[in-house]
Amino acid sequence: xxxxxxxxxxxxxxxxxxxxxxxxxxxxxxxxxxxxxxxxxxxxxxxxxxxxxxxxxxxxxxxxxxxxxxxxxxxxxxxxxxxxxxxxxxxxxxxxxxxxxxxxxxxxxxxxxxxxxxxxxxxxxxxxxxxxxxxxxxxxxxxxxxxxxxxxxxxxxxxxxxxxxxxxxxxxxxxxxxxxxxxxxxxxxxxxxxxxxxxxxxxxxxxxxxxxxxxxxxxxxxxxxxxxxxxxxxxxxxxxxxxxxxxxxxxxxxxxxxxxxxxxxxxxxxxxxxxxxxxxx
Amino acid sequence: xxxxxxxxxxxxxxxxxxxxxxxxxxxxxxxxxxxxxxxxxxxxxxxxxxxxxxxxxxxxxxxxxxxxxxxxxxxxxxxxxxxxxxxxxxxxxxxxxxxxxxxxxxxxxxxxxxxxxxxxxxxxxxxxxxxxxxxxxxxxxxxxxxxxxxxxxxxxxxxxxxxxxxxxxxxxxxxxxxxxxxxxxxxxxxxxxxxxxxxxxxxxxxxxxxxxxxxxxxxxxxxxxxxxxxxxxxxxxxxxxxxxxxx
Numbered sequence: 001x002x003x004x005x006x007x008x009x010x011x012x013x014x015x016x017x018x019x020x021x022x023x024x025x026x027x028x029x030x031x032x033x034x035x036x037x038x039x040x041x042x043x044x045x046x047x048x049x050x051x052x053x054x055x056x057x058x059x060x061x062x063x064x065x066x067x068x069x070x071x072x073x074x075x076x077x078x079x080x081x082x083x084x085x086x087x088x089x090x091x092x093x094x095x096x097x098x099x100x101x102x103x104x105x106x107x108x109x110x111x112x113x114x115x116x117x118x119x120x121x122x123x124x125x126x127x128x129x130x131x132x133x134x135x136x137x138x139x140x141x142x143x144x145x146x147x148x149x150x151x152x153x154x155x156x157x158x159x160x161x162x163x164x165x166x167x168x169x170x171x172x173x174x175x176x177x178x179x180x181x182x183x184x185x186x187x188x189x190x191x192x193x194x195x196x197x198x199x200x201x202x203x204x205x206x207x208x209x210x211x212x213x214x215x216x217x218x219x220x221x222x223x224x225x226x227x228x229x230x231x232x233x234x235x236x237x238x239x240x241x242x243x244x245x246x247x248x249x250x251x252x253x254x255x256x257x258x259x260x261x262x263x264x265x266x267x268x269x270x271x272x273x274x275x276x277x278x279x280x281x
Numbered sequence: 282x283x284x285x286x287x288x289x290x291x292x293x294x295x296x297x298x299x300x301x302x303x304x305x306x307x308x309x310x311x312x313x314x315x316x317x318x319x320x321x322x323x324x325x326x327x328x329x330x331x332x333x334x335x336x337x338x339x340x341x342x343x344x345x346x347x348x349x350x351x352x353x354x355x356x357x358x359x360x361x362x363x364x365x366x367x368x369x370x371x372x373x374x375x376x377x378x379x380x381x382x383x384x385x386x387x388x389x390x391x392x393x394x395x396x397x398x399x400x401x402x403x404x405x406x407x408x409x410x411x412x413x414x415x416x417x418x419x420x421x422x423x424x425x426x427x428x429x430x431x432x433x434x435x436x437x438x439x440x441x442x443x444x445x446x447x448x449x450x451x452x453x454x455x456x457x458x459x460x461x462x463x464x465x466x467x468x469x470x471x472x473x474x475x476x477x478x479x480x481x482x483x484x485x486x487x488x489x490x491x492x493x494x495x496x497x498x499x500x501x502x503x504x505x506x507x508x509x510x511x512x513x514x515x516x517x518x519x520x521x522x523x524x525x526x527x528x
Contacts, residue, residue, distance in 0.1 A: 177364060183351040184329050184358040185378045186429060195381065199368045 023261050029254030036247050045251045055256050058237035059263075065147050065223070065233060066216040069154035074209060076155070077162035078201065081170055082193045088167055097160040105157060109225040112153050116141040142226045149226035150233070154216050162205070162212070169204045170197070206275050214264060234260050282307045282465060283328075283433060288337030290323055290489075297323045299489040301337070305433075305482070308463045312480025313491070314473055314506055320489040321469040325435040328467065329358040341432060356433040361441045363422035365410035371421050372397070372406040378429035392428060399458070400424050416447035420454070427462060434466035440475065452478045473508050476500075 028034045032042040049055065080088060087093050100108065114120050123138035132138050142149030170176070175197050182192045202209070223233035232240065238260060241253035288301040297320045305311050315321045326332040328339065330351030339346040346354060365374050372393055373380075379389045397403045400420045410418060419439060426434060439455075440448045456479055459466065468479050469486075476483060483500040485492045494500040501508045 173367065174364065177360060178366070180329075180331050180351070181358065181360065181364055182377075182381075184331070184354070184356060184435075185381070185425065186352050186355065187377075187381045188352055191381050195377075196366055196368075200366070203368050 019261075023258060026254040026258035026261070030251050030258055032251055035250050035254065037250070045255050048252070049255065052252070054237065055259065058232050058234050059260070061147065061231040062217050062234045065150050065154070065219075066213050068147075068151045069158060069216050070209060070213045072151065072155045073158035073162050073212070074202075076159045077166050078198060080163050081166040081201065082197055085170075085176070088163075094164075094167075097164055100157055100160045101164075103157070104221075105153070105219070106221040106225065108153050108157055109222040112149055112156070113142055113225055116149055116152070117143070143228050145228065145231070147223075147227065147233075150219075150223050153222045153226060154219065158212050158216070162209070165205055165208055166201050169201050173200050173204065175200065207272070210268070210271050210275070214268060218260075218264065282342060284338075284340045285328070286338045288324075288327065288334050288339070290320075290327065290332065290334050292323075297489050298327070298334070301489075301491045303484070303491060303493060305465060305467070307465055309481050310459055310464075310466050310468055310479055311482045311484055312468045312470060312476035313484045313486050314470060314476045315486035316471055319486045321486055322437055324486070324491075325358060325437050325467065325469060328433065329356050329435050330354050331358065355429065355431055356435060357426040357429065357431040358435045359422060359426055359437060359439050361438045363410075363415075363418040365418055365421055365425075367410055370407050370409060371402060371413070374410065374421050375424040375428055377425055382429070396424050396428055400454070414447075415443050416451060419443065419451055423455070423458070427458065427464070430462075432465070434464050436466060436468045438470055439468075441470075448475070455479055473506050473511070477508075 025034060029038075030045050032038055032040060032045070084093075115122055117123065118135055118138050118140070120142075122141075123132070123135050126132045126138060127135050140148075141152075178196055178200075179189075179192050182196055183189075187195070218235055219233065220235035220239065223236050227233060227236060234256075238253055238256045241249055241256060244253075283303075283305040285301055285303045288298055289296070290298040301324065303311070313321060313324070323332060327334050328346075330346070330349065333347070341354075341356075366377065369377070375396060376389050376393045379392065384392075394403070394406075397406055400423065402417065402420055402424065405413060405417060405421075410421070413421065422439070440451045443451060452475060455468075458464070459479075468476075470476050470479075477497065477500075483494045483497065485494070485500070485503060485505055487505060492503070492505075494503070500506055501512075504510070
């Protein structure tokens with residue numbers, strides 16, 4: 001065990017120390033103590049937060065995108081695992097599910113942009129086929145107000161991963177045998193899915209689903225390419241503020257970054273506690 | 282009550298069950314002895330409706346069972362492992378069969394509480410399956426089956442994973458509960474002692490062929506059950522021990 005001793009503090013420093021230091025720096029930056037134009041302690045950036053709805057709107061928009069993306073992904077993965085077991089056990093589908101997993105998020109976003117934008121392939125095809133009068137008549141599927149394109153890209157990346165995870169849990173939890181057992185106890189296939197299979201899968205996959213949710217909430221590449229300048233997702237909102245040439249905007253960006261990071265950490269702690277309690281009960 | 286006639290089943294041209302016929306009266310426990318791969322599980326799964334036979338008929342109280350889906354047969358199949366629902370407490374595991382039948386809450390509470398007391402599980406009612414011992418888990422599995430008052434209980438080496446002491450206790454419990462509730466069951470095992478302990482009727486399954494025995498003596502005398510050989514082995518041991526004491 002001795003050789004591990006110097007590695008452990010180093011690892012702790014990397015995964016806890018440095019992010020906490022970053023968080024501390026952001027907090028200090030938001031009160032004007034550090035930063036290029038630091039003038040000493042001030043609470044004016046925090047006070048200005050009450051009048052700036054941008055951060056709140058970005059948070060609400062990100063929450064919507066994350067809930068919709070993870071919700072649709074979980075739904076699709078559950079549907080496949082619970083209703084298409086023979087297809088998932090053989091044939092090309094299991095192999096095909098790995099394809100999106102090796103695709104970088106930016107590539108997926110770019111591909112969807114090419115496919116779904118008004119100047120994209122689908123729009124041109126529908127215009128050629130006479131389904132839409134002109135390219136402009138094609139519905140806004142990317143860079144739209146509701147974030148359909150962003151949700152679509154996240155679903156394409158997340159649902160194959162969740163399907164593979166659910167399938168592994170399905171086999172490990174012997175749900176096929178539990179299905180046979182419940183049928184001899186009198187349960188219909190639907191009752192087995194609702195009362196046994198879905199709860200077992202969701203409970204075991206809950207920590208991973210939670211991590212997917214957090215990752216989607218803080219996603220950057222996809223909303224950058226498929227989102228609008230307004231509303232923006234949190235990461236894009238903060239990055240835009242940080243990268244502005246006006247250095248006086250920096251404290252506000254630090255403040256936004258601090259609040260988002262602290263909020264996400266708080267959310268993780270609360271959800272993990274809820275999950276732990278549920279598993280205990 | 283249960284009549285099985287000329288039942289056969291093949292898997293990939295390999296015969297698993299050959300012309301099986303048996304009759305089982307209400308309240309009887311047919312203990313079927315057989316080695317691994319003799320077709321025991323397939324026989325039980327066909328009776329439960331989880332497999333379909335190639336030929337043969339199954340009737341229960343005169344009703345043709347073959348067109349009846351497993352969830353309408355009221356014949357519970359118990360695996361070697363308890364296979365409890367991991368997300369439910371002991372109480373909810375036992376209550377499962379009543380909940381899917383939409384029985385009223387008060388009635389569920391009464392029936393499950395009574396059964397848990399009978400199975401000596403009352404103090405574990407709110408525990409999760411992973412907090413129980415192997416024997417306790419098997420008792421919960423047994424209770425989950427009993428609560429729906431099955432017309433036939435199909436047990437596939439249910440105590441195979443338990444240690445000798447717990448296994449003996451479970452055999453005794455099974456005998457008591459079976460008699461008390463008048464349960465008709467087919468109990469499959471590879472342990473001749475277990476077969477003799479739990480069975481009111483005895484059978485031997487080998488390479489898909491079932492032999493039914495009219496008496497316990499016939500079962501013991503059949504060389505395939507290996508009981509006579511085992512008795513002789515222990516008698517020899519006893520004799521040798523006595524001789525060495527005398528010397």
